Amino acid sequence: MMKTADSVQIKETAAAKKRREFHRTNVTGWLFASPWVLGLLLFYAVPMFASVYFSFTTYSILQPGQFVGMQNYKDLFLDPLFWKSIYNTVYFAVFFVPLSIFFGVALAMMLNMRVKGMAVYRTIFFLPTLVPQVALAVLWMWLLHPNFGLINGILANFGIDGPPWLGSESWSKPSLILMSLWGIGHAVVIYLAGLGDIPDEYYEAAEIDGANWFQKTRTVTIPLLTPVIFYNLVMGTIGAFQQFTLPYTMTKGQGSPANSMTFYVMYLYENGFRYFKMGYASAMAWILFVIVMSLTAVIFVTSKRWVHYQGK
Structure with a gap:
């Protein structure tokens, strides 16, 4: 016991x-x-x-504001500039994200070749990502100037009359896409890491089966690179909907010409910190959150069909 x-x-x-x-x-x-x-x-x-x-009040930083319920959201849906900013942002995302993936993968495949001095070439392609966004905007404003810009000067040598670029409503967003593509070096580095993770045995097996370069790229490289493409697709989509610095710097916050450069986050910033309509801006922020989360969820759901992981 x-x-x-x-x-x-x-x-x-x-x-x-x-x-x-x-x-x-x-x-x-x-x-x-x-x-x-x-x-x-x-x-x-x-x-x-x-x-x-x-987002449910008239809060304006300087004053506490009053509770107005869904009024801010109702006013937003009746605001033409709100819809214009959504159009500009969606336009940018629809064109920039696929182009950044295409050119990113293509550049990574070229920079993955075994040639002399490849480390130098990789550094050159990565350097634009180190340039501050404001300096990048100033540089491209000079390059794309319709009268004495370098690009229109080069086009004139070939007898081509260059467009007004940033001064045209139809060319302003394509110009911004061009500038943004110039700085995809960070995505290229991620693609390079993904390419380095693909075993050589797959290429050797494809070569034994008689596959040429294009067939090896289509059946080996791209499928095994889809996890990295998936990551860059998600991050690129989120970043595209948050585009702010370049258009804000180039237009000094005005969104000209004809508000073709007024992006969603720019309009949100203007409402919150220039007009002190913080309740209105908060409502815009939550609408953006819902849009981005919805798109991200769609990408994740559809990824099961096209993302292939090694060993699965």
Whole structure:
């Protein structure tokens, strides 16, 4: 009987010791994580939930505002410039994202070739991503100037009358797409990493079967690169809907000509920080969140049909 009581007491003592050890480890872990947790709550969670509330008010930074329910959302759907900004943003995303994937994969495949000095070529293609967006905008404004721009000067040597580029409503967004494609070096680096992860055995097997370069690219390279393409598709779509710095810098926030360069985030910024319509801007932010989340969900759902992982 004494032995049974002693064994029970030993088990209880061991269990209590484990609880104390777990509690001490848990507290220590939370203490180390507390700066990040506090930062997450103060600078992310609180502003996010506050913006939800502000989107139902007339809050304007300078004044607390009044609760107006869904009025901000109703006003947005009746605002022609709101729809214009959505059109401009969707136009940019529809053309830029596929083109960035196409040119990114093509450049990565060229830079993956085993030729002398390839490290230099890779560095050259990556350098534009290091240029600040404002400096990039100033550079391209000079290159695309209709009168003394370098591109129109080159076209004139071939007898071609260059377009007004940024001064034309029909050419402004294609010009912005061209500028953005110039800075896809970071995506090229990711594609290069994906290409390096493809085993040579697949290419050797395809070559034994008599496949040429195009057939190996279509049946081996592209399918095994789809996980990387999937990642860049998601990030590119999110980034395209957040386009701000280039058009804002080039148009000084005006969105000219004829608001063809007024992008969604630009219009959101203007409402929030120029006109101090923070409630209106908060409503725009949540509409953008819903759009981006919906598109991301569609991409994830459809990825099961076209993304191929090695070994599956």
